[in-house]
Amino acid sequence: MIFKPKSRFKIAIKWFPIEFFVVIVSFLCGWLINQTVFKPTYTASSNIVIQRDIGKNKSKQQRNAARKLDSENVTQFNVVPRKRWVLNTANEYAYTHYGTWQSLTDLSESVSATAIPKQPKLRLSVTSSSKAVARQNLTAFSYAVKTAIDTVDDYQVKIGKVEVNYQLTGSKKNVYKYALIVGIFLAVITPYLVMMIRGEEDGDKDAS
Structure with missing residues (x-):
C-alpha cells in the first residue's frame, strides 16, 4: 500500500x-x-528537631549562635537510626504496639536519616511495600531515635508531622x-x- x-x-x-x-x-x-x-514502595518521613537546651537567661546573640551550632552538629545523628540498640528498640516498639516482628537487617535497610541543611533537623525516612507498615515503622523509629538522643545531655527532641509518599521504582x-x-x-x-x-x-x- x-x-x-x-x-x-x-x-x-x-x-x-x-x-x-x-x-x-x-x-x-x-x-x-x-x-x-513489582511491589509498590511507600516512604514515610518526618522531621526530628534536635536542639540543645540553652536556658532562659541567654541573650539573643547567644541563642542564635547556639541554634547555628545545633544546625552544624545535627549531621552527627545521621547514623543513630542504624545503631543496633536503636534498631532493637524500634523493633520492640513495633512488636508491642502493632504485633509486627522484623529482622534487624530488614529494618536497617529500610531506614535512613539525613540532616537538613542549615536547620537543626534530621529527616527520618522509612520505606516499605506496605503503606501501613511504613507509617508504623516510622513511629517506632521516631520513638527509638528520640529515646537515644534524650540520653545525650542538654538535648531536646521534637517529632514532626508524618508524611507518607508512594514512589515508583x-x-x-x-x-x-x-x-x-x-x-x-x-x-x-x-x-x-x-x-x-x-x-x-x-x-x-x-x-x-
Whole structure:
C-alpha cells in the first residue's frame, strides 16, 4: 500500500478513537504488570528537631549562635537510626504496639536519616511495600531515635508531622515507558494492518 502524507493524516484522524483505545490498553497492561510483578514502595518521613537546651537567661546573640551550632552538629545523628540498640528498640516498639516482628537487617535497610541543611533537623525516612507498615515503622523509629538522643545531655527532641509518599521504582517506570512506546507504535500501525487485511490497497481512495 502506498499512502501520501495527506491520506496518512486523514487516516490518523479517522482512526483516532481506535488508536487512543490501543494506547490506553497498552498502558493498562503496563499497570497490570507493575501490580502483579513489582511491589509498590511507600516512604514515610518526618522531621526530628534536635536542639540543645540553652536556658532562659541567654541573650539573643547567644541563642542564635547556639541554634547555628545545633544546625552544624545535627549531621552527627545521621547514623543513630542504624545503631543496633536503636534498631532493637524500634523493633520492640513495633512488636508491642502493632504485633509486627522484623529482622534487624530488614529494618536497617529500610531506614535512613539525613540532616537538613542549615536547620537543626534530621529527616527520618522509612520505606516499605506496605503503606501501613511504613507509617508504623516510622513511629517506632521516631520513638527509638528520640529515646537515644534524650540520653545525650542538654538535648531536646521534637517529632514532626508524618508524611507518607508512594514512589515508583526504576523498574516500574521502565514498564510504563515501554508500555507507552509499544502502545503508540501499535496505534500507528493498526489502521494500516486492518486495511491490509481488508485488501484496501488504495490509501488515497480509502482516506477520502
